[in-house]
Amino acid sequence: MTNPVLVEVLRGTIVESAHRGAIAVFDADGKPVWEIGDTARPVFPRSAVKAIQALPLVESGAADAYGFGNRELALACASHSGEPEHVELARSMLTRAGLDETALECGLHWPSSHDATIALARAGGSPNALHNNCSGKHSGFLCTCVHMGVAHNGYVKAGHAEQEMVRDAMQAVTGAAHGADERATDGCSIPTYAVPLRSFALGFARMTTGAGLGALRAKAAKRLLSACMAEPFLVSGSGRADVALMGAAPGRIFVKTGAEGVYCAALPELGLGIALKCDDGAGRAAETMVASVIARLLRSDEVLAAKLVKLASAPIESRVGAKVGSLRPTAAFN
Numbered sequence: 001m002t003n004p005v006l007v008e009v010l011r012g013t014i015v016e017s018a019h020r021g022a023i024a025v026f027d028a029d030g031k032p033v034w035e036i037g038d039t040a041r042p043v044f045p046r047s048a049v050k051a052i053q054a055l056p057l058v059e060s061g062a063a064d065a066y067g068f069g070n071r072e073l074a075l076a077c078a079s080h081s082g083e084p085e086h087v088e089l090a091r092s093m094l095t096r097a098g099l100d101e102t103a104l105e106c107g108l109h110w111p112s113s114h115d116a117t118i119a120l121a122r123a124g125g126s127p128n129a130l131h132n133n134c135s136g137k138h139s140g141f142l143c144t145c146v147h148m149g150v151a152h153n154g155y156v157k158a159g160h161a162e163q164e165m166v167r168d169a170m171q172a173v174t175g176a177a178h179g180a181d182e183r184a185t186d187g188c189s190i191p192t193y194a195v196p197l198r199s200f201a202l203g204f205a206r207m208t209t210g211a212g213l214g215a216l217r218a219k220a221a222k223r224l225l226s227a228c229m230a231e232p233f234l235v236s237g238s239g240r241a242d243v244a245l246m247g248a249a250p251g252r253i254f255v256k257t258g259a260e261g262v263y264c265a266a267l268p269e270l271g272l273g274i275a276l277k278c279d280d281g282a283g284r285a286a287e288t289m290v291a292s293v294i295a296r297l298l299r300s301d302e303v304l305a306a307k308l309v310k311l312a313s314a315p316i317e318s319r320v321g322a323k324v325g326s327l328r329p330t331a332a333f334n
Contacts, residue, residue: 003037006292006332007278007285011316011325019285021261021278023293024201028211028271030175032198034293036332039201042194043277046186047079048258050137051224052173052203056165057140058220062147066096073227074234075136079257081237082111082131084119089234090130093139097146104129105156106138106188113237134188136234141166141190156189163191173213173221174203187259197275200264204273208254208266225254225266241287241311245294248307252298255290257283263290267297284327288312292329 002020009017022037032039054076057063063073072093080086094100108129110117120127129135141162145152148161155162158180171178176195186192205211207225210218228235229251236242236257245255254266261278263286274293278286295308316325 001038001041003279004332005330006036007288008328008330009285009316009325010328016325019261019278019280019282021276021285021289022197023274023276023289024198025272025274025293025297026198026201026205028202028205028209028273030202033272034297035198039198039275040196042182043197043200043262044184044186044192044194044260045200045262045264045275046192046258046260047134047137048256048262048264048275049170049200049203050077050079050256051207051221051228051254052170053137053166054140054224055169055173055217055220056162057144058223059169059216060144060148060165062140062144065147066093066143068093068143070227070230071234073224074231076140077224077228077256078136078235079133080136080234081113081116081240082127082133083113083116083237086136086234086237087130090135090139093136093143097143099142099146099152101128101130101135103142103152104132104135104138105154106132106134108132115238132188138188158183158191167191167193169217170203172217173206174199197277200275201273204254204264204266204275205271206273208268208273209271211271225268226251228256229254241291244311245291245308248311249298249301249304252304253294255294257286261286263287265290265294267294270297272297284314288314288327288329292333296333 005018006021007019024039025034150161176199178193182193207221232243232246260281265274291312295305299305315323
């Protein structure tokens with residue numbers, strides 16, 4: 001099955017590029033509310049499922065033991081930009097468990113924030129693992145290990161107790177098998193599993209409603225999504241799409257980007273989960289897709305829908321800042 005074109009890129013009035021993809025919107029009972037393209041095709045969700053991966057941090061009691069509030073829980077679900085606030089909060093999380101950045105096994109890279117990279121370089125600094133966009137998630141993994149008395153060395157490896165807890169949570173929430181046949185390695189070295197796109201939509205419908213999760217997990221899921229919606233900057237970073245989308249309607253929209261054109265989202269008031277994949281991995285097209293989906297689902301709120309439609313139509317600018325084109329969703333969203 002060939003997925004339809006969902007986003008076009010205009011230069012002037014001419015279509016210069018086009019992006020195909022698939023979208024799944026499900027309720028917590030497993031009913032498809034809206035599907036476009038091949039939603040049964042397995043995809044790697046990458047960072048879009050960090051909120052599910054953070055469930056053991058809360059369920060184990062580690063989050064409470066270390067006094068974590070919305071800020072820390074949001075960072076545990078983040079793909080952050082490496083700005084100073086992100087770095088220092090990750091450091092604080094580790095300190096509470098008696099650890100430092102040397103315990104992190106996610107690797108290092110320069111901040112994805114241009115301003116943060118320039119500031120770090122001008123100060124004569126160099127990046128460490130705290131600047132990794134996944135350092136909050138990994139700090140959460142480490143805190144869980146320490147709280148539970150589990151040796152944390154090698155916590156990123158398949159078969160380690162921490163990754164088994166994460167895998168079990170992913171499998172239970174999405175209802176899809178997460179076995180060796182589906183497993184590969186994510187950019188931050190932890191296992192990632194390719195399962196049907198629709199399974200992630202179901203999973204986030206369950207995360208936002210608690211349906212089918214049991215009391216403890218339902219409470220943890222609500223707490224994590226609420227933390228992300230309360231602290232979108234810590235989930236993402238300055239000027240990024242996740243901040244803009246969650247900021248458009250505080251407490252009403254949860255979104256989380258993942259590498260290679262993946263997005264997962266939840267709409268608490270509707271009890272719906274959303275998952276999408278841009279076939280060619282383009283993040284800019286995935287941002288247009290998720291904004292367009294949410295605008296349609298929340299179209300009864302005309303003011304909010306208009307904000308989301310505007311976010312879905314990002315401008316293309318020249319090097320001097322002149323608008324020379326734009327992204328636009330196709331008629332598939334009508």
